[in-house]
Amino acid sequence: MKSKSVNWTHLITLEPKLQDLRESITPQPDTPPECTYYVWAQEVKPRLRELVGWFRAQSHPILSSPEAYGLAAEVLRDAVPACPEDCTH
Numbered sequence: 001m002k003s004k005s006v007n008w009t010h011l012i013t014l015e016p017k018l019q020d021l022r023e024s025i026t027p028q029p030d031t032p033p034e035c036t037y038y039v040w041a042q043e044v045k046p047r048l049r050e051l052v053g054w055f056r057a058q059s060h061p062i063l064s065s066p067e068a069y070g071l072a073a074e075v076l077r078d079a080v081p082a083c084p085e086d087c088t089h
């Protein structure tokens with residue numbers, strides 16, 4: 001964990017859409033699992049970039065920082081379900 005004063009609870013207080021994004025990648029029981037890398041690159045990362053880090057449209061002293069992006073990316077990467085066993089990515 002980074003020593004900067006950002007943590008997940010703080011981030012989702014500042015930007016609740018981060019929590020929505022995290023919840024949106026919870027695996028659905030009746031949908032077959034998708035490749036972790038595909039979900040990350042196609043579904044999570046583009047939305048994450050709109051909320052935190054340099055690409056955030058609305059500049060914010062904490063949310064626009066690379067530390068905030070790094071932390072959010074770490075939390076969300078952990079939330080993406082594992083690849084299916086037969087995945088050949």
Ligand SMILES: [Zn+2]
Pocket residue numbers: 034035036037038083084087088089
């Ligand atoms: Zn995969």
